[in-house]
Amino acid sequence: MGASKGQKLSGMQKQVLSLYRGFLRAARSKPAEDRRQIESIVSAEFRQNSKQVDRKNFLYIEYLLRRGKKQLDQLKSPDTIGLSSVNVSSSKKQNADT
Amino acid sequence: MALRAAVLRHIRLPVQTLPAAGSRPQSQLSFLRLFSSHDDHLTKEEVIDRVLDVVKSFPKVDPSQVTPDVHFQNDLGLDSLDNVEIVMALEEEFKLEIPDKEADKIDSCNLAIEYIYNHPLAG
Numbered sequence: 662m663g664a665s666k667g668q669k670l671s672g673m674q675k676q677v678l679s680l681y682r683g684f685l686r687a688a689r690s691k692p693a694e695d696r697r698q699i700e701s702i703v704s705a706e707f708r709q710n711s712k713q714v715d716r717k718n719f720l721y722i723e724y725l726l727r728r729g730k731k732q733l734d735q736l737k738s739p740d741t742i743g744l745s746s747v748n749v750s751s752s753k754k755q756n757a758d759t
Numbered sequence: 760m761a762l763r764a765a766v767l768r769h770i771r772l773p774v775q776t777l778p779a780a781g782s783r784p785q786s787q788l789s790f791l792r793l794f795s796s797h798d799d800h801l802t803k804e805e806v807i808d809r810v811l812d813v814v815k816s817f818p819k820v821d822p823s824q825v826t827p828d829v830h831f832q833n834d835l836g837l838d839s840l841d842n843v844e845i846v847m848a849l850e851e852e853f854k855l856e857i858p859d860k861e862a863d864k865i866d867s868c869n870l871a872i873e874y875i876y877n878h879p880l881a882g
Contacts, residue, residue, distance in 0.1 A: 679859050682843050
């Protein structure tokens with residue numbers, strides 16, 4: 662999401678910002694410490710995507726938006742107090758012989 | 760609805776005649792609410808001061824760069840995500856909820872000050 666001088670936001674950019682805002686709003690309703698953690702994870706993820714994802718890769722961005730909305734819905738549930746991100750690296754699995 | 764009507768039918772509030780002006784005890788004054796939006800509205804100076812404070816306290820901002828007409832992205836080097844965060848910090852400072860459509864337009868101290876000053880509920 663490169664800083665655009667003269668701020669003409671595309672429809673897609675507006676959706677991304679709206680989702681970001683949604684996460685920050687949802688974080689407000691959580692306890693203080695969880696709120697900080699949520700903000701930190703969400704902020705890092707959005708920024709990383711903004712650097713790594715090609716602006717023209719509409720398909721992928723739309724996928725991320727859909728996924729984000731689902732995650733946000735889960736976050737809004739009062740039962741959810743936080744989120745964490747896991748880095749999955751591929752490793753060879755051993756298949757147990759029966 | 761039926762319950763409400765039934766309750767209303769049975770409740771009677773005592774009607775008090777207020778004493779003549781001059782001898783009004785504090786407790787009765789509290790029921791006399793003047794519905795003017797201007798008596799507790801913020802002054803422009805107060806709005807400017809508090810907006811600048813919020814922007815200056817934003818971790819990614821250099822406070823010495825902050826002036827009332829500074830642009831968040833062009834002058835302070837923030838990105839659009841930071842913009843969202845600043846507007847939300849302003850929401851909390853002034854106890855407002857700013858709809859997305861308006862929030863997307865606020866990208867400078869000027870616009871923030873204008874919006875908040877003109878908002879009837881800014882507190």
